[in-house]
Amino acid sequence: MATRRCFLFCCFMLIFTACTHVKQQGGIVFSFDDDYIDEWHEFKNVFSEHGIKATFFISNPQSLDSLKVLKLKDLQNDNHEIACHGYNHLNCLDYSDSIDIYIKKEITLAINSLKNKGFNVVSFAYPYGESTSYIDSVLLSYFTFLRKATYNIHNTNIDAYDEIYVSSSSTRVCNAMGIDCNYAISLENLEKAIQRAVNNNEILVLYAHKINNSGEDYTISPEYLKKAFQLCNKYKIQSLRMKDISVFPF
Template structure:
């Protein structure tokens, strides 16, 4: 009887080990498009503040910054906004997907199922952006809401997925491992929110830049609107310029999200 239970235990261990190896191989092994490690920073902007982003073209160009703009509700873009996005893309920026209706993936899939989420949120977003002349290859989860199951399915549609990370009480920003890309082929990554309401300071960002420079990693940041309102989901042009100057100070190359692996 003991031998029977021992055999069952060993079989369980083998199955669990195989499942874990399969998962880590899928998400963490060297991706075939992985780039050589370099000290870099990646900055993105979410939602649909197109005119405000466009107004900062000169600032981006001054510091050779290539940003990623994750667009939600693409069907509601005006013709002027589409032309602005095309101009930003010509400048070297990336136009990417943030969902058709900006829904919370976890809540939506729990209520309607994963297939409905793909059919109603992901495919329409991709098709709408393609119809407008863009080719979205990366995706940012609204609210940073994701799971392994959802990730697994969305990686059939995108090269790279971005979740969210925030400043944690009791930790310095350079201790948040998830916001650093190590060029290990991971395709599900996290960005650090740096909007006015995030509590992230320029000193915090410089600490992260220093780590990225010393270890040849890419630090990933994201914000939303660009204005002087001090609203929760906004960042000022002045703060952006200070961030870009700090990136130059630490000799960080600016890359888009797709630039991490393509």
């Protein structure tokens, strides 16, 4: 009897240890910039079919008509995040010496415009993707998360770019890799980036713009995006919004 109890106890401890050491499978943020709401909304069923939650960074919110606002709210109701991309899509580096003017012209107007339309935003993506540490420090008074951009100029394996990965829930400023067609990120390249996030339990942050088949700059094809989502499902990586970074179990 004692031997049997010892055996059962050992089995219990093995199972308990295994359960408490299950490794998280990393995370991925798909974000989309500007105001291509019709295209994003048209793709909403594809997001849902693959369990993808996106973050939509809205610029020029003052120009949104009532139908686009309704479509944004529909996306929000599907658990996507609505975030801020500025009032007039201004480059913050043009205001490095006059940050108060930038805040007044680009930030507070955008926040208030989105709020008046029913969106309380906590994340911001810099138009043109650049900033300074000082500007970051100022904008963190207005937002919880800030997103910059990284460009893959030399066709490098993008898993080599440490700055597009988040490895701590305390992170408030991160970069994202553009995956529009003009950045020429192959699906094989993207798969390697996803594998790194899974293996290291990191969050990979990506961004794109318009979803269509035109092949123009700053567009991403529906087929590429579907295959990217399928890769996420293949590796069981967790789909996250920007605002989920702080609660992800690293």
